[in-house]
Amino acid sequence: MEAVVTSVVAVVGTLLGAGITHFFQRQETERSHALARDEKLRQERIDAYCAFAGTLLDYRRVLVHRWFVLHDEDRCDEDSPELREEQYKTRYAAHEAMFRAQLVSDDAEVVQLTERLLEDVTQLHWVDDRDELTELRARTRQEIRDFVTAVSRRVR
Template sequence: MLGTLLGAGVTHSFQRRAIERTEEFTRGERLRQERIDAYSAYAGALVNYRRVLMDRWFSRHENRVEDSEESRFRSYEMRSEAQEALFRVQLLTSDDDLARQAWATLDMVSDLHRAEDRDDLAERRRVSRDAINAFVAAAKRHV
């Protein structure tokens, strides 16, 4: 009888550990998927925000008054979407450096429409594109 109880206790212990490992793996995989979704959504929001800011710049510098106002409001909407995606990144990442890089990337993209001329715009486009790519590369290490 003592052997049966000991065997049942050992079996229960092994089963509990197996269940805990499975649950831990499932939680880790779910977090990984959420991070992939959040990081890619943020990068996508930045790309869309960047595109709208370039439209805004061209509207203003080509004196398309009716388009300029619409582009300005659209850029506000896209910035809000990018910030929402950034908040999700901040909630899901455990790396403070990645969160800071995400903020810095948003700032670099936001500066795009402040370019003085086409050469300045081209440089800001390059910087913002490189910043987005660097964020994606850094985020990749966390998934």
């Protein structure tokens, strides 16, 4: 009888040990998956935010170039369908990058910041005065830097 009790205790102990081990291994696996998922999202955010800032700089460059073509009397013949097409393509790329940055962000402030930043850069197209252009160029340059600073704190 004593041997049966010992065998039952051994089996129960083994099952209990296996159950506890399984529980802790499952928790560790879930924690590992969560860390991997968080790191992947962090990397996607870095990529999306960098792409947005970069495409904004490119869009801004094209708008400023076109402004000088349209408003400089010596360069008025340089406005071409190709230049307009480049403006459209960079604007499209900026919108696409903005949407990507918004998709990976869970922060409403970042979403609003991307919208405002794209609007401000687009205003370069509508400026009539050279002094206004100079002011808006400086402001949008700083806004892009401020965006990078703001999002960099969120991905550390």
